[in-house]
Amino acid sequence: MAGMVVHGAQWGDEGKGKIVDLLTEKAELIVRFHGGNNAGHTLVVDGEKTVLHLIPSGILHAGKRCAIGAGVVLDPQVFLAEVDALAAKGVDMSPARLAVSLRTHVIMPYHKLLDAAREAAKAGSKIGTTGRGIGPCYEDKASRVGIRAGDFLDEALLAAKIRHALAEKNALLVGLYGLAPVSADQVLTEILPLARRVTAYLADVPGLIGQAKAKGANILFEGAQGTHLDIDHGTYPFVTSSSCLAGNAASGTGCSIRDLGEVVSVVKAYTTRVGSGPFPTELSCPMGEHLQTAGAEFGATTGRKRRCGWLDMVLVREAVRLNGTTGLAVTKLDVLGGLPELKICTGYRYEGNDILYPPQREGALAAVTPLYETMPGWQEDISSCRSFDDLPEAAKRYLNRIEELAGAPITIISVGPGREETLCKKN
DSSP, X not given: OOEEEEEESSSSOSOHHHHHHHHGGGOSEEEEOSBOTTOOEEEEETTEEEEESSXXXXXXXXXXXXXXXXXXXXXXXXXXXXXHHHHHTTOOOOTTTEEEETTOEEOOHHHHHHHHHHHHHTGGGXXXXXXXXXXXXXXXXXXXXXXXXXXXXXXXXXXXXXXXXXXXHHIIIIIITOOOOOXXXXXXXXXXXXXXXXXXXXXXXXXXXXXXXXHTOOEEEEOOSOGGGOTTTSSTTSSOSSOOSXXXXXXXXXXXXGGXXXXXXXXXXXXXXXXXXXXXXXXXXXXXXXXXXXXXXXXXXXXXXOEEESEEHHHHHHHHHHHTOSEEEEEOGGGGTTOSEEEEEEEEEETTEEESSOXXXXXXXXXXXXXXXXXXXXXXXXXXXXXXXXXOHHHHHHHHHHHHHHTSOEEEEEOSSBTTSEEESOO
């Protein structure tokens, strides 16, 4: 058995979905291990675009088994909408192909209300949450008052747990935010039809992993967001509500860390960020607008414009350190084509010192000055390149410099959105 983790090395939106889709060909089981529908993985197969928010990207490969682990928070409405949309495209969406862990926590309607109310109340200090109830659902998980997918099998238990959770939620919604209270009957009316459909997909996901392992099958663990949105090691408080690191693939799915094996860290050839938070290499100028336009940098989940900047190798180097990267997958290299020169951030100046890793204090990343190295660009269209040797010399030098600065080898290079617009530097 070989296990491989695919995760983001920046602030998300690195193109993980395409890389998972590519690597799925060699895998038998693909398991999503954290996050919720605040993630959006965009896949382009035969010119057709598919955006997935919860279901693992491997679902587009016929005959592959996909699963959603206990580390994920599941919005049943979004999940079933994805199931129906994929089925309408002719994708087999039977429970034989798709499983949801009984231990996966469920996003309830009151989580979304609370999320939106909190963000609205922050006025000028917004975090940039998607408002989808992700954070409040993880809070209930930690507070041990959460609803889990397995609770859908016992409607009396589900009703009791919803009433228990609403005692606190209504105190916040009414007393702090001035909203109307939510009744348990109202929530049950909304959730029960969805719950009855979701139950068909419930399964022992750790057991599925164990079975695949016993057969010697390859398993792919799919992450969401990116390293620097990690709740512990990201740019707190401008982070997501779960651990985005490769190590969380074990606890988020129910397997041993010894089962993880390879770690593929996905890196966009430049840097982007959605929402608020520090961004040292951000380009608030026509060049940033060019990258945004050329790269079609709009959030797959929110539709918001992504902030764009030069490649920040301090962040990538930190991601390699935190995740134990065995291979880098560089995406959107084609977007940099046509630029006369490129800049790459090799370090920061912070409090009079030159540093190679992000400072650890809260807010410190907003106080650093990026140190740049300038490299020549290339004018050729590289979307038809299918090997490293086909690339222009300037593109090769850029990639080689990424390897040197990251301290990890590049294994995959994406030169366009299509599945076929990819080349493997190393197997």
